[in-house]
Amino acid sequence: MSVSPQDVEKVALLARLAISESDLPEVTERFGRVLGLVDELNTIDTETVVPMSNPHDMHQRLRPDAVTRQNDRENLMASAPAQDQGYFLVPKVID
Template sequence: MSLSIEQVRQVAQLARLALQPEQAERYAGQLSAILDMVDQLSQAQTDDVAPMAHPLDMHQRLRPDAVAETDRREAFQAIAPAVENGLYLVPKVIE
């Protein structure tokens, strides 16, 4: 797929990019090459390829899901200026 210089200018305008006239032709060629490569990749046969989350067949070592801190909610709310039903009360800032 080849892009015209006018299409490159239009994309640059939509992206709010300043594009010099001498750059448009070079960018048209480079973007066309990228689109050709994407088209080539989309033609690859992937029907028999199973989806994978990672290219290497490895398991990630995860830390155990264990509580590391004690619940100190009461201590924190005891020093708060205003608390109601376990929630911190703050002044209204939006009218």
């Protein structure tokens, strides 16, 4: 599968990755190689194989619905770059 530099720029934007103009050709080429591998996998006939969503042959363990955590805001916020009145502060988001 061939990948265009525009495809790479779109994926980079969605993943919030900055790729410089000079790196773009090389990243595009490598990106294409990865997808080439996926194309190769796609040639295998998996018609009779049950889809696997997790490599472990187990199912989810559940926990009882109980509150086991108490307020630990002070500790948890200690490393936040900015906070005020109990809120984490981030650059203004405008909708």
